[in-house]
Amino acid sequence: GAVVSQHPSWVICKSGTSVKIECRSLDFQATTMFWYRQFPKQSLMLMATSNEGSKATYEQGVEKDKFLINHASLTLSTLTVTSAHPEDSSFYICSASKGPEQFFGPGTRLTVL
Amino acid sequence: QQQVKQSPQSLIVQKGGIPIINCAYENTAFDYFPWYQQFPGKGPALLIAIRPDVSEKKEGRFTISFNKSAKQFSLHIMDSQPGDSATYFCAARHTGKLIFGQGTTLQVKP
Numbered sequence: 001g002a003v004v005s006q007h008p009s010w011v012i013c014k015s016g017t018s019v020k021i022e023c024r025s026l027d028f029q030a031t032t033m034f035w036y037r038q039f040p041k042q043s044l045m046l047m048a049t050s051n052e053g054s055k056a057t058y059e060q061g062v063e064k065d066k067f068l069i070n071h072a073s074l075t076l077s078t079l080t081v082t083s084a085h086p087e088d089s090s091f092y093i094c095s096a097s098k099g100p101e102q103f104f105g106p107g108t109r110l111t112v113l
Numbered sequence: 114q115q116q117v118k119q120s121p122q123s124l125i126v127q128k129g130g131i132p133i134i135n136c137a138y139e140n141t142a143f144d145y146f147p148w149y150q151q152f153p154g155k156g157p158a159l160l161i162a163i164r165p166d167v168s169e170k171k172e173g174r175f176t177i178s179f180n181k182s183a184k185q186f187s188l189h190i191m192d193s194q195p196g197d198s199a200t201y202f203c204a205a206r207h208t209g210k211l212i213f214g215q216g217t218t219l220q221v222k223p
Binding site: 004006032034042043044046049091093095097100101102103104105106107109 | 144145147149154155156157158159162202206209210211213214215216
């Protein structure tokens with residue numbers, strides 16, 4: 001199998017606070033993980049590519065200082081949304097690569113009040 | 114050139130019907146074409162995938178048809194069931210990253 005978990009599954013926070021989302025590959029090691037953002041009834045938008053032991057690569061238009069990514073081990077990547085604002089409210093989904101395939105986590109619903 | 118265009122946006126079929134979802138691309142450097150199924154509030158689940166040197170791949174009730182010269186590929190769902198009602202995304206891979214289509218919302222009526 002290829003199972004990817006995310007924690008938390010949902011989070012509500014106040015504007016200005018920071019939120020950390022964890023992404024774990026449970027039964028395989030993933031050198032590369034990806035972070036996506038999805039708005040209601042829209043497609044997935046790649047935010048950044050996370051490589052174990054190196055700095056993340058961000059897509060154009062994604063603020064790297066706002067969305068901090070750390071890939072500390074072959075099974076764990078974290079996304080920290082710093083100084084969150086209501087416009088950051090979204091569904092955040094990670095994926096992990098196993099060979100040519102990407103397996104997705106269940107997503108994290110972030111609501112910023 | 115990095116876009117993947119998906120159609121239709123939505124699709125309604127009767128149980129047992131064969132919905133077909135189409136995708137088109139421009140970049141010939143894409144090297145892998147997966148399809149994902151997503152239920153509301155959940156992450157996408159890999160359904161089936163194909164490489165550009167193969168014209169068709171079948172896994173259970175799901176079939177991908179791939180036309181390299183036309184730069185198009187499609188998903189067929191045989192004997193569709195109400196449980197197949199979900200949003201389907203095609204994707205194409207380039208330098209390890211996936212580019213997603215816009216998604217198709219499928220409703221299978223009982």
